[in-house]
Amino acid sequence: MNGQDRETKEALRDEAVAWLLRVQSDAATAEDWMALTDWLEGSEARLAAFEDAELIMADVDLRKAEIAAGLAPEGPNVIAFPRRSARPARRVWIGGAIAASLAVLVGGPALWQSARGEQVTYETRPGEMRRIDLSDGTRITLDGGSRLSVRLGWRTRRVEMGLAQASFDVAKDPSRPFVIGVGDQRVRVVGTEFNIRHDVGGVRVTVRRGVVEVAQRDGRGGPPSRLTVGQELRHDQGAARSEVRRVEPDGAFAWTQGQLIADNETLGDIVADLNRRFATPVRISPGAATRRFSGVIALDDQETAIRAIAAYAGLSIDRANGEIILR
Numbered sequence: 205m206n207g208q209d210r211e212t213k214e215a216l217r218d219e220a221v222a223w224l225l226r227v228q229s230d231a232a233t234a235e236d237w238m239a240l241t242d243w244l245e246g247s248e249a250r251l252a253a254f255e256d257a258e259l260i261m262a263d264v265d266l267r268k269a270e271i272a273a274g275l276a277p278e279g280p281n282v283i284a285f286p287r288r289s290a291r292p293a294r295r296v297w298i299g300g301a302i303a304a305s306l307a308v309l310v311g312g313p314a315l316w317q318s319a320r321g322e323q324v325t326y327e328t329r330p331g332e333m334r335r336i337d338l339s340d341g342t343r344i345t346l347d348g349g350s351r352l353s354v355r356l357g358w359r360t361r362r363v364e365m366g367l368a369q370a371s372f373d374v375a376k377d378p379s380r381p382f383v384i385g386v387g388d389q390r391v392r393v394v395g396t397e398f399n400i401r402h403d404v405g406g407v408r409v410t411v412r413r414g415v416v417e418v419a420q421r422d423g424r425g426g427p428p429s430r431l432t433v434g435q436e437l438r439h440d441q442g443a444a445r446s447e448v449r450r451v452e453p454d455g456a457f458a459w460t461q462g463q464l465i466a467d468n469e470t471l472g473d474i475v476a477d478l479n480r481r482f483a484t485p486v487r488i489s490p491g492a493a494t495r496r497f498s499g500v501i502a503l504d505d506q507e508t509a510i511r512a513i514a515a516y517a518g519l520s521i522d523r524a525n526g527e528i529i530l531r
Contacts, residue, residue, distance in 0.1 A: 213253070219243075220253035241320070241359045248422065321357035331483045333460070342382065345460050347481040356380075364492030369401045369480060371457055374414075387422060387441050392417045392428075399456040405478050406443075410436040410456035418446065464501040464509075471495050471517060475530070482506040489531035492519055 209345070216439035223243060227236050244251050257357050275483040328334050328350050340356055350368030355361075364384040374382045376395025381462050384391040386400055387407045396414020400407065401439050409418055411431045425444050429437055432455050439446040455465040464477050472493030481503045495517055508527055514521050522529040 207284075211250075211272075215257065216249055216253040220250070220257040221454075223254065224257045238358055241357065245360055258458075321355040323334045323353050325351065325353040327351040329483070330479060331481060338375075340380070342378060343373040343487075345371045347459060347480045348482075365400060365402055367402055367404065369399070369459065369477075371397070371460055373397045386419050387439070389439055389446075390419050398431075401456075403473070404441070406438065406440040408436065408438050409454075410451060410453050412453040412457065459503065462503045464503055466497050466499055466501070466531045468496050468498050471497055471513065471530070474501070476515065478503075478506070478509060482509075485527040486510065487527055487529050488519075489529075492517060492531060505517045 207228060213368075223240050226232065227240050255504055265272045273307060326336055326344075326346055328348050330349040332348045334346045336346060336354075338344070338354060338356065338361075340361060342361070344352075346352065347369035348516065350370060351366040352368055352370060353364045355363075357380075361377075361380050361382045363384040364380070365384055371384075372384075372393075374393050374397070376397050378394055382393045382395075384400065386402050389407050389409075391398075391400065391409060393414065393416050396416055398414075398416050399410045399412070399441065402408075405443050409416060409431060411433055413433060414429045417428045418431065418439075420427070425446075429446060429448055430439055431448065434450055435444050436450055436451040436453075437448050451467070459466040459477065459481070464474065467476055471488055474497055475488045475493070478486050484506060486506075497513065497516060499512075499516070501512055505511065506528075510530070513519070514530060516529075519530045522531065526531060
């Protein structure tokens with residue numbers, strides 16, 4: 205680690221502690237909490253520093269009596285904190301005076317949670333499609349076998365997307381950007397319509413209306429990609445760069461109408477789509493998974509869909525252990 209990195213981390217640590225002291229004081233206002241939210245949204249490093257400060261506060265608060273005794277003139281200069289069995293916090297150094305101040309702070313977390321918004325998680329089983337109407341007017345259609353969490357805060361609307369496919373029609377609100385964390389990517393919009401597909405291998409974002417900004421979550425990988433109507437970004441998990449291409453956007457939304465429209469897609473990706481739609485899992489051999497397919501597949505009947513793929517690619521269909529195998 206070079207000196208610049210250390211100086212930056214120390215500065216962020218001090219800022220995080222200062223923010224924590226400010227919002228946890230009796231004089232803290234709603235404006236203070238909104239200002240903190242703005243600061244935290246500036247970078248992942250700020251959020252990490254603030255979480256470290258919160259962990260220190262929680263640990264110190266549990267040991268207020270020990271700290272008070274240790275700070276007394278006649279007391280020892282060093283307080284031995286017992287080893288904890290819970291998940292260890294990241295190592296953070298913090299001054300004794302600040303720690304003593306943190307120890308007596310009370311209140312504030314409820315307001316902080318209110319500013320961030322309550323987290324609500326939505327999950328669907330394979331074959332289940334769900335329409336989600338958020339309180340801000342945003343509509344989300346969640347494909348089968350998908351999971352995502354939503355948090356509508358005062359200044360930001362946030363979604364954390366697991367392995368899933370979902371279409372978003374985001375209500376416009378310039379004062380509250382809509383931010384989606386998906387894999388190692390971050391999608392940011394104000395109001396627009398787009399589809400996101402997140403598989404083990406990567407992320408695909410297709411825009412049907414408005415403008416969508418996609419960037420690496422860690423801030424690396426160059427400037428964000430700005431997608432407009434008819435553009436699609438494909439990103440392989442862990443890759444430094446993404447591919448942006450021109451597409452017919454309605455094809456990415458066809459699953460909401462019971463169809464799968466493939467344009468030179470791998471059979472592996474198509475099988476992943478089928479596994480979201482139908483309860484009986486489908487597995488494809490590695491050699492066949494890289495082959496490509498173009499066409500339209502109806503998603504109303506699994507057997508028909510499987511037979512269409514097998515006939516096109518010259519594959520055999522086997523059944524074993526409750527799953528369908530293509531090879």
